[in-house]
Amino acid sequence: MPLPIWFCRCSVCQAARADAALRRTRSSLAIIDRQVTLVDAGPDLEAQLEREQIDWPDNILITHWHYDHIAGLAALPDMPLRLGFKPIELWLPAEEAPRFERELAYAASAFRLHPLTAGDRFTLPDAAVQVVKTDHTAASIGYVFSASRRWAYLGDGCAALDELRELDLLYLEASLDDADHPALAARTLEAVAALAGRIGARRTVLTHLFGHRLVGGQLTTGLSAAERRTWELAHPGIICAHDGLRITL
Ligand SMILES: [Zn+2]
Ligand SMILES: [Zn+2]
Structure with a gap:
């Protein structure tokens, strides 16, 4: 909240x-290097992109299908595609992909979907990514990033400590x-x-x-x-x- x-x-x-310095919007992370990779896209996404001067993310990684982590997806229009931006690579729990297709069908052209399961690994230009199960919902996942440093963003809940x-x-x-x-x-x-x-x-x-x-x-x-x-x-x-x-x- x-x-x-x-x-x-x-x-x-x-x-x-x-x-205003004491206000907090909903949680999300932007990894900014060769690309812009967001983890989660809550209902404050538009204002957060404007505040951080991010024109258009390359990747969005979703931890779980709760309103405060995904509602911002609904606000991403396809107009930037007509300005030359590429569809966003959207990584999300495989069990939630049908919800994306059902609830956000009108926005589908702005995204390319990558359903994920715990244990999967994939590589972005800025880091290798490992998908870990978190204990928040039946489908929730977190992300462990490896580049010259290692960092993890779990969304809600936690993953196995090892x-x-x-x-x-x-x-x-x-x-x-x-x-x-x-x-x-x-x-x-x-x-x-x-x-x-x-x-x-x-x-x-x-x-x-x-x-x-x-x-x-x-x-x-x-x-x-x-x-x-x-x-x-x-x-x-x-x-x-x-x-x-x-x-x-
Ligand atoms: Zn209060
Ligand atoms: Zn949650």
Whole structure:
């Protein structure tokens, strides 16, 4: 979910309304080198492409078919093709390809589909890519990239730890700052920090970061910007993502 969230008037959301630097759009990654490769395409995609001055991505890799990871695909028009851009190479879980064909048939000409299964490997101009199963949905997958460095973007959930060895950089979902419900406990900052410690990537970036606690079924404020900085200082090697975050490998 984005920050501020439209149905919340807590102090963290109000601070983000007052200061654009504190706002967060939905999670996605752009790998920018010889090509532009996006991982996930959420509903903020158009604004994110405009903000980052990306004319047209070469590749989009989808982790799973949830609205906050795929809705941006629906907004990519075929007009750029008439301007000379090539169809986007769209990599997605094989089980979700029928959903693409059903829900986005009108946009199909803008894409070339590459259905994937966990264990698959493919090569992009900027990195070799390994597809790993994640534990988020029945079909969800993550991506481990190898070039001069190794990095992984898992979307939501996590993959088997032995597939995540010797990473220079790891992107992991931490949706909540804290939670009082056992079903959500795996997504809190502390739980994900402990998981990141077991994986042992040189650097870990936490994404999703809606933040707000669920206490007794009620939404309550998440960490303020200052509290989040304090949390990062107490967890060396782990940072919380923010809009426009740039990492050079
Ligand atoms: Zn709020
Ligand atoms: Zn999801």
